Amino acid sequence: MSWWPFGRKKEEQPPWLNAYLKEARKSIPGIRKIQQLSFVVLDTEATGFDPKKDELLSCGIIGIEEEKIKISSSKEWQFASEKSPGKSATIHGLIHPKNPIELKTFCQELLGNLRGSIIVGHHIGFDLDLLCKTFQPFGFNQFPNPKIDTMNLAVRLDFGPQVDWNRVRKEDYSLDALCEKFNIPKEDRHTAGGDAFLTAQLLLKLLKQAEKKGILTYQELFR
Numbered sequence: 001m002s003w004w005p006f007g008r009k010k011e012e013q014p015p016w017l018n019a020y021l022k023e024a025r026k027s028i029p030g031i032r033k034i035q036q037l038s039f040v041v042l043d044t045e046a047t048g049f050d051p052k053k054d055e056l057l058s059c060g061i062i063g064i065e066e067e068k069i070k071i072s073s074s075k076e077w078q079f080a081s082e083k084s085p086g087k088s089a090t091i092h093g094l095i096h097p098k099n100p101i102e103l104k105t106f107c108q109e110l111l112g113n114l115r116g117s118i119i120v121g122h123h124i125g126f127d128l129d130l131l132c133k134t135f136q137p138f139g140f141n142q143f144p145n146p147k148i149d150t151m152n153l154a155v156r157l158d159f160g161p162q163v164d165w166n167r168v169r170k171e172d173y174s175l176d177a178l179c180e181k182f183n184i185p186k187e188d189r190h191t192a193g194g195d196a197f198l199t200a201q202l203l204l205k206l207l208k209q210a211e212k213k214g215i216l217t218y219q220e221l222f223r
Contacts, residue, residue: 013138013139014138016108016111016112017107017111017138017139017140019115020111020112020114020115021144023115023116024114024115024116024143024144024145025144026116028118028146028218029218030217030218030219031217031218031219032217032218033216033217033218034067034207034210034211034215034216034217034218034221035066035067036066037118037218038063038064038065038116038117038118039063039064039065039117039118039119039120039148039200039203040061040062040063040064040073040113040114040117040118040119040120041061041062041063041064041120041121041196041197041199041200041203042059042060042061042114042119042120042121042124042127042196043059043060043061043121043122043127043192043193043195043196043199044056044057044058044059044060044126044127044130044131044192045057045058045059045190045191045192046130049126051126051129051130051133052129052133054130055079055134056079056130056131056134057078057079058076058077058078058079058191058192058193059076059077059106059110059127059131059192060074060075060076060077060191060192060193060194060195060196060197061073061074061075061076061110061113061114061196062074062075062193062196062197062200063113063117064120064200064203064204067204067207069197069200069201069204073113074193074196074197075109075113075193076191076192076193076196077101077106077109077110078099078100078101079100079101079103079106080100103134103137104138107134107135107138107140110131114143114145117145118145118146118147118148119143119145119146119147119148120147120148120149120150120199120200120203121147121148121149121150121196121199122149122150122151122175122195122199122202123149123151124147124148124149124150125149128143128147131143146222148203148221150175150178150199150202150203150206151170151173151174151175151178153203153206153210154173154178154202154206155168155173157206157209157210157213161223175195175198175199175202176189178202179198179201179202182201182202182205184198184201184202184205186198
């Protein structure tokens with residue numbers, strides 16, 4: 001007779017997940033220059049705005065190396081959902097995707113692209129919470145990669161690291177508002193791939209601002 005949980009054999013994580021976790025957990029030297037860092041900018045679209053209740057409809061990524069956007073690294077995946085689409089799905093145009101990807105294949109492909117990189121996104125917490133929930137069937141519950149939220153970075157550069165968020169007009173730091181501020185054309189807005197590309201351009205603008213303020217290394221970027 002077994003007594004739960006001690007009598008239950010722990011399920012092993014798949015090799016592709018272990019490979020991702022091994023790379024993602026490697027520490028980055030604090031003195032490494034920002035131009036030497038690898039970034040993967042990520043965006044998701046969902047059936048709504050609550051990652052606990054809503055479902056993933058699409059995910060887009062694009063890489064940055066040596067402070068240059070790697071257009072060839074751009075990828076976008078779409079998914080079928082049984083959940084009734086809300087207003088956001090109508091905006092994204094993802095009610096009936098033509099070539100939905102199988103979840104396990106997507107998980108393997110996405111994590112393979114994220115391995116040793118810094119994950120970047122605008123309101124990245126929403127995207128990662130949604131993906132963690134989506135990947136739960138594979139025993140996945142967190143992204144150990146370093147992370148940058150471009151909204152938070154923009155606020156920090158304007159107000160300093162000890163920002164008083166009560167002084168911040170959050171509408172001034174939406175993706176749309178920041179694209180307008182930095183003269184980034186808002187083409188292909190409200191698609192995962194399009195928004196990832198916009199956020200990648202925004203990140204490069206913010207890193208240039210950071211450089212002018214003396215933020216030159218990984219340690220300084222994350223302090």
